[in-house]
Amino acid sequence: MTERAQIVIIGGGVIGCAIAYNLALSGADDVMILEQSYLASGSTGRCGAGVRQQWGTRMNCILSRESVRRFETLNDTLDYPGDIEFKQRGYLMVAHSQKEWDQFQENLKLQNELGIPSQALSPQEATEIVPILNTEGLLGATFCPTDGHCNPFYVTDAYAQAARRLGVQIRTQCQVTGIDVKQGKIRGVQTEDGYISTPIVINAAGAFSQHVAVMAEVEIPVYSERHQILATEPVAPTLDPMVISLSRHIYCQQVPHGSFLMGLGDPDELKSTDTGHSWQFLHNIARHVTELLPPLGELRMVRQWSGSYNISPDSQPILGKGGPEGFFLACGFSGHGFMIAPVVGEALAALVLGEEPPVRISQLDLGRFARGDLIREPSVV
Ligand SMILES: Cc1cc2nc3c(=O)[nH]c(=O)nc-3n(C[C@H](O)[C@H](O)[C@H](O)COP(=O)(O)OP(=O)(O)OC[C@H]3O[C@@H](n4cnc5c(N)ncnc54)[C@H](O)[C@@H]3O)c2cc1C
Known part of the structure; x- marks a missing residue:
């Protein structure tokens, strides 16, 4: 007997699970x-x-501001028996060039207008929040106290458990x-375990989304790029906020159990779904992070891993319909x-069900690339 579903979501990451929960809730x-x-x-x-x-x-200020509001109450909203570990210890964004600092001033105006409580700090004020920060060459920083950090496994699990219920x-x-497409319409998906008939497929396949799109006879302009990350031994609390430098492509934070997590954007990284790692990354991250936060040079690293960024031409997501009827991205x-x-x-759930989304996402459609309406976000890491 053929299996059926009303809606199939390909991908059980945070995005697929959040969409599934909201679809079922609606x-x-x-x-x-x-x-x-x-x-x-x-x-x-x-x-x-x-x-x-x-x-x-x-757009990004609103998407993230609204998501922060959701994260703040997510344990209760999803009736999660655990804790998603949302710690609002802020983000400190440091500026080392005049161009970057000018851009930060522009960003601050916009953020404050939208009710985001970020503020400009002098190098001296920045060290009151991060005493281990090296202020050499630092022009200033911005800080938002309600930014933070979660446990990604627990957030996904929270959505998945609520969705299952x-x-x-x-x-x-x-x-x-x-993916079975006939006369321009989605008919079903073929899996390793058999065929499932469905009129709607949502491609939430992360690093593999371009391959999944091809299955539905659509080409989407995204590629995957490896990004590596490193964890140190756990130590006593030393760093409250996430520290991030856009121009140096680096971020570093201390997670609740004491390890420092840090990552680096490297333009020479592999453009693939490879999740291996390299000694070059260790070398580069150690150099950059100890320039910014010198005492971290004393720490031993314990783990290194990598994952993929799935990147579009403007580094912003693609959300909405694409290709055959019933196919969503x-x-x-x-x-x-x-x-x-x-x-x-x-x-996404609202869009699939033909309802009004809680925030405007129409500018993130696939068609923007053909129209030339790319989004200019200056603060991508
Ligand atoms: C090192 C690193 C650091 C990052 N830091 C941050 C950060 O600090 N903050 C932030 O907001 N974002 C960060 N990101 C980005 C963030 O991880 C992603 O944007 C987000 O997790 C995407 O979620 P997703 O559910 O779309 O993708 P994924 O989590 O990749 O989920 C997609 C799933 O689809 C599955 N799948 C693929 N193909 C198929 C198939 N054919 N059949 C069935 N299943 C399939 C995969 O197995 C996968 O589990 C970081 C990413 C990396 C790599």
Whole structure:
């Protein structure tokens, strides 16, 4: 007998799980998540899980501000028996060039106008928040106290558990190998375990979204790029906020159990879904992080891993319809998909059900690339 679902979501990362929960909450029946490995096994479980509202476009400020509001109450909203560990210890964004500092002033105006409580700090004031910060060459910093950090496994688990309670079926170790399209419409998906008939497929396949799109006969302009990350031995609390330098492509934070987590954007990284790691990364990150936060040079590293950014031509997500009737895209999140997942989940669910999304996402459609309406976000890491 052919299996059926009303809606199939490909990908059990934070995005797929947030969409599934919101679909079921809005009354959709027979929603199914198909995940080729385990939940959060992709970029979600490999990410820094930082949450910041300090952006340079109205759209990203609103997506992240609204997501922060959701994160603040997510344990209760999802009736989660655990804790997503949302710690609002702020983000300190440092500026080392006049161009960067001028841009930060522009960003601050926009953020404050939208109710985001970020502020400008002198180098001296920045060291009151981060005493281990090296102020050499520092022009200033911005700080938002309500930015923060979560545990990405628990956030995904919280959405997945709530979705299951609302009737969503979640199948792990189930890879989608094909999408059945006939006369311009989605008919079903082929998995390793058999065929599932469905009129709606949501592509939330993260680093593999371009391959999944091809299965539905659509080409989407995204590629995957490896990003590496490092964890040190746990030590006593030393660093409250996330420290981030956009011009040096580096971020560093101390997580609740005491380890420092740090990552680096490297333009020479592999453009693929490879999740290996390199000694060059260790060399580069050690050099950059000890320039910024010198005492970290004393720490021993304990672990190194990598995940993928799925990157579109403007480094902003692609959300909405694409290709055959019934095919939806939720991909291309670059390095900031985790922090906007709560609102993306709501917005995508609304779009699929023909309802009004809680925030405007129409400018993130696939068609913007053909129209030349790319989004100019100056604060991408
Ligand atoms: C090192 C690093 C640091 C980051 N730091 C941050 C940060 O601090 N803050 C932030 O907001 N974002 C950060 N990101 C980005 C963030 O991780 C992603 O944007 C986000 O996790 C995307 O979630 P997703 O659910 O779309 O993708 P994923 O978590 O990758 O989920 C997609 C899932 O689809 C599954 N899948 C793929 N193909 C198939 C198939 N054919 N069949 C079935 N299943 C399939 C995969 O197994 C995977 O589990 C970081 C990313 C990396 C790599």
